[in-house]
Amino acid sequence: MQPLILASTIAIGMMLGYKLNDKPEIDLISAHSYPNDSIYQTGRVEELIRFIDNRYVDKINADELTNAAVEAIFSKLDPHSVYMTPQEVEDNNVSMNGKYYGIGIENYFIDDTINVSNVFNQSPAAKAGLKMFDKIVSIDGIGVAGQKMDYDQIRKMMHKELGQSLELGVMREGQPLKFKLNIEEIPLKSVKYDYLPDIQTEVIKIDRFAAHTYSEFMAAIETHFKDNKAKHLIIDLRNNPGGYLPEVVNILCQIFEEKERLLFYTEGRNNKKNEYKTTGKRFFNINKVVVLIDENSASASEILAGAIQDWDRGLIIGRRSFGKGLVQEQYALNNGGAIRLTVSRYYTPSGRSIQRNYTNASQYGNDLTARYVHGDLFYKDSTLVKDTEVFQTKILNRKVMGSGGITPDIFIGLPEQDRDPAYYEIKSLIPEFAFTYLSHHTELVKEAGRPQVDDKVEKAFKKFISEKSELFDSVKEHFHFEPFREEIAHEMWEVTLKAYNNDVVVRFYDKFMNAAISVIRTDKGPADYTIEK
Structure with missing residues (x-):
């Protein structure tokens, strides 16, 4: 039984090739079998639906009505207690189990x-000869390109069982091709890593805390710490919505050398206090630790960052995290769905509950927008969290804040230009532009180097955003390209590296990473920082 912690507004997508923009919700969860006398079999809900079905003037969909009734019940609880449809359960299982059945691609859904x-690498798609920039125009003989179909419809067409086959019609540089692929088990990694030799530092990016995250983390650590090449560690938890609790505990036990050190505890009305402590069985010596977080770092990510901060073990860099301090248990239903029910809260070693106030569901759901408008994402002194309880760290007695998320020791704001909604929207279009531009200039990809952002790229970008951005007209007369140059260059480089089966972990223009590298280079540590500085 694995407790799981994730946030409801963040996602982790992939299908047989998911578009990575679509992420199903994940929360700190334990899995349970729901009793046979579930709400789907007995009780007032079923009785009411059955009565309506027998007597109502028009034909009804009993399943839809039941789902609506269940969702209405959960709307009266906290935002993370939810009913999950069978499809949502399947999506969540795929992202958290570290594998799925498919052909092994990622994709963009562009222009229908x-x-x-x-x-x-080594996937059915790779074995069959599918390539980056291929356009899928048919699935098993049925046209899907330019058909005004929803992405979910196409996704369902690609969904097959292990051992079945799939026939894809593809357009490649104007030439029609056909591929027959077998559905296989595809591993889905949650950890990426890189090494910075000049500062003897391992950089580990954790996308989520899935079933095999700890083993992947240890494989990354062993790569450079085994021979004492690496001394320091940067953990990137940005956009990490959380995941399985044991994975977080095991990782923290490799960061703390002490035994029986409290990492966090959980407690609820019907759940006794349960403390999670270090084992004292650390395999490698890790000196400095820096953790990167942002407003999308949630639940299990906040547990890791909170333990590091409360014990003054390292520095937290970034922006205030999501603020989810609730623990759920997940119960399987007979229809293939599940319910997630909040059963307890978790607390950091100093006793902090970092859960945001959720008495107003609308405000809770719109928190990120409110933070953007208020300036919370731009300036360290513009936080929306007021009058929160103050706690002290366990070693240095530094002041740390309670509810509202983990407040970083070093603040990294969004660029000032992003305060303009038009620029913020334009920035979000950069990944799609980089991919689209290189799909029309594949000679740049074949060079396997960093594509240059020249006048042609600038001209193409302006044309692209004028067609894609609804807000571009508001800044058209005073639009400046320079603020986007570095990010476009890196996105183009990332596309190029993917073509050669390489991952990008350290971005050369990343202010978070640059701040972390600066900390590693200096003798400064937690004693030199408080959240008030």
């Missing part, structure tokens, strides 16, 4: 067409 954006 699926464009292959990545082909996993």
Whole structure:
């Protein structure tokens, strides 16, 4: 039984090739079998639906009515207690189990067409000869490009069982091709890593805490710490919605050398206090630790960052995290769905509950927008969290804040230009632009180097956003390209590296990473920082 912690507004997508923009919700959860006398079999809900079905003037969909009734019940609880449809359960299982059945691609859904954006090494897609930039125009003989179909419809067409086959019609540089692929088990990694030799530092990016995250983390650590090449560690938890609790505990036990050190505890009305402590069985010596977080770092990510901060073990860099301090248990239902019920709260070593106030569901759901408008994402002194209880760290007695998320020791704001909604929207279009531009200039990809952002790229970008951005007209007269140059260059480089089966972990223009590297280079540590500085 694995407790699981995730946030409801963040996602982790992939299908047979998911578009990575779509992420199903994940929360700190334990899995349970729901009793046979579930709400789907007995009780007032079923009785009411059955009565309506027998007597109502028009034909009804009993399943839809039941789902609506269940959702109405959960709307009266906290935002993370939810009913999950069978499809949502399946999506969540795929992202958290570290594997799925498919062909091994990632894709963009651009202009009503699926464009292959990545082909996993040794996958059925790679074996069959599918390539980046291929456009999928048919599935098993049925046209899907330019058909005004929803992405979910196409996704369902690609969904097959292990051992079945799939026939894809593809357009490649104007030439029609056909591929027959077998559905296989595709591993889905949650950890990426890189090494910075000049500062002897391992950088580990954790996308989520899935079933095999700890083993992947240890494989990354062993790569450079085993021979004492690496001394320091940067853990990137940005956009990490959380995951399985044991994975977080095991990782923290490799960061703390002490035994029986409290990492966090959980407690609820019907759940006794349960403390999670270090084992004292650390395999490698890790000196400095820096953790990167942002407003999308939630639940299990906040547990890790909170333990590091409360014990003054390292520095937290970034922006205030999501603020989810609730623990759920998940119960399987007979219809293939599940319910997630909040059963307890978790507390950091100093006793903090970092859960945001959720008495107003609308405000809770719109928190990120409120933070953007208020300036919370731009300036360290503009936080929306007021009058929160103050706690002290366990070693240095530094002041740390309670509810509202983990407040970083070093604040990294969004660029000032992003305060303009038009620029913020334009920035979000950069990944799609980089991919689209290189799909029309594949000679740049074949060079396997960093594509240059020249005048042609600038001209193409302006044309692209004028067609894609609804807000571009408001800044058209005073639009400046320079603020976007570095990010476009890196996105183009990332596309190029993916074509050669390489991951990008350290971005050369990343202010978070640059701040972390600066900390590693200096003798400064937690004693030199408080959240008030």
